Amino acid sequence: MKRLSVLGSTGSIGVNVLSLVRQFPDRFDIVGLAAGKNLTLLAEQVREFRPLLISVQDEEHAEKAGKLLPEEYRGRIVYGVAGMEQVAALAETDMTVSAVVGAAGLLPTIAAIEAGKDVGLANKETLVVAGRLVMEKVRAKGIRLLPIDSEHSAIFQALEAGRKEDVARIILTASGGPFLHKRTEELGRVSRDEALNHPNWSMGPKITIDSATLMNKGLEVIEARWLFDMVPATINVVVHPQSIVHSLVEFRDGSVLAQLGLPDMRIPIAYALSYPERMTLDLQRLNLWQCAHLEFYEPDYGRFPALRLAFEALERGGTGPAVLNGANEVAVAAFLEEKISFLSIAAIVEQTLAQVNGGSDTDLDVLLAADREARRCAESLVATVAA
Ligand SMILES: NC(=O)C1=CN([C@@H]2O[C@H](COP(=O)(O)OP(=O)(O)OC[C@H]3O[C@@H](n4cnc5c(N)ncnc54)[C@H](OP(=O)(O)O)[C@@H]3O)[C@@H](O)[C@H]2O)C=CC1
Numbered sequence: 001m002k003r004l005s006v007l008g009s010t011g012s013i014g015v016n017v018l019s020l021v022r023q024f025p026d027r028f029d030i031v032g033l034a035a036g037k038n039l040t041l042l043a044e045q046v047r048e049f050r051p052l053l054i055s056v057q058d059e060e061h062a063e064k065a066g067k068l069l070p071e072e073y074r075g076r077i078v079y080g081v082a083g084m085e086q087v088a089a090l091a092e093t094d095m096t097v098s099a100v101v102g103a104a105g106l107l108p109t110i111a112a113i114e115a116g117k118d119v120g121l122a123n124k125e126t127l128v129v130a131g132r133l134v135m136e137k138v139r140a141k142g143i144r145l146l147p148i149d150s151e152h153s154a155i156f157q158a159l160e161a162g163r164k165e166d167v168a169r170i171i172l173t174a175s176g177g178p179f180l181h182k183r184t185e186e187l188g189r190v191s192r193d194e195a196l197n198h199p200n201w202s203m204g205p206k207i208t209i210d211s212a213t214l215m216n217k218g219l220e221v222i223e224a225r226w227l228f229d230m231v232p233a234t235i236n237v238v239v240h241p242q243s244i245v246h247s248l249v250e251f252r253d254g255s256v257l258a259q260l261g262l263p264d265m266r267i268p269i270a271y272a273l274s275y276p277e278r279m280t281l282d283l284q285r286l287n288l289w290q291c292a293h294l295e296f297y298e299p300d301y302g303r304f305p306a307l308r309l310a311f312e313a314l315e316r317g318g319t320g321p322a323v324l325n326g327a328n329e330v331a332v333a334a335f336l337e338e339k340i341s342f343l344s345i346a347a348i349v350e351q352t353l354a355q356v357n358g359g360s361d362t363d364l365d366v367l368l369a370a371d372r373e374a375r376r377c378a379e380s381l382v383a384t385v386a387a
């Protein structure tokens, strides 16, 4: 029996994790759940899975949760970052699934690693903000950091076929999002609802907007750089609108290995949960003759500058990716609140990168300070644009 703590249990990934736990009650047990503000769904999850400890966003939600949950949960509801850290590092946990959205996932993920837990990582922002430092901790503790992000799961699986020293490059596929074929003038007028309409994946709002700007692919490039210890020049992106080929690895003899499947997050989540075994999943199967065409294009860095900015932040190094991420989180939230236009997202990230100075990426306090500074800068840029 593998005992799990799930951070972000009420989100898109969290719900998929729990659906797998429901399907395999003999393999998995839930001991910790952390959510934000969706207490109705959390209460249902608590009643079904009976965790030992739960965490919510803040004190106010902890008080409300206390009234919603059975009496036995008195004293077992914690909150805030400290609460998530407690759930992530719970003594009874074997593996922590990190599926909160945004840099809010960083400290709880570090807490899980430092407590010696294996981690199933969906929260890519953890590696974007502090990849070098987090991977040092992973190595020091000897824990497994298993990718849940579909592209990284694909690369992880393809890498298992060869030796690390024989890898020439990794190729991340990008769907291109809902605006793949739109001209820049049209991108200036797209609405929030159009941007939230991803062609292939059903996901939370923040990552869906990131997919539309292609920032998601930029964040994934940075995630891959640390997860697989690849120098940036050996990480490529190809646009593949069908999201059937989830990513590829090219070896030095020219052989290219890919992982394919229908776009369903239960496949990479299940592999992370059961690694190195595979579980029998009762899902729709891939029939290649029903796939029509599989297309591949070069990314357009002009129409989608966010991808270029992510490569530049990675090249800059140090706190560059943390600044990119903090600014992006603020700009995406402002776009979702309909305060700024779609094209303003990348513009605000670019200006924040130009205004916030760099620093070392081996000191957590420096990284967190860079994140705060980037958010302050981006907030004031949002205010200027929105005025
Ligand atoms: N969805 C997907 O298919 C994929 C997602 N990912 C990554 O996984 C992560 C989660 O994405 P996704 O599931 O789509 O996101 P969602 O928006 O669907 O869910 C986010 C989860 O995080 C919780 N949360 C948000 N902020 C806080 C906070 N401050 N404190 C505590 N809990 C918080 C939310 O709680 P509540 O709703 O209760 O407020 C919710 O449970 C992201 O990093 C994303 O990039 C990666 C690959 C695919």
Ligand SMILES: CC(=O)[C@@H](O)[C@H](O)COP(=O)(O)O
Residues within 6 Å of the ligand: 149, 150, 151, 173, 174, 175, 176, 177, 201, 207, 210, 211, 212, 216, 217, 265
């Ligand atoms: C399912 C998943 O892993 C997402 O990160 C997905 O990749 C988003 O798709 P695009 O960013 O390629 O549009």
Ligand SMILES: [Mn+2]
Residues within 6 Å of the ligand: 149, 150, 151, 152, 220
């Ligand atoms: Mn992905």
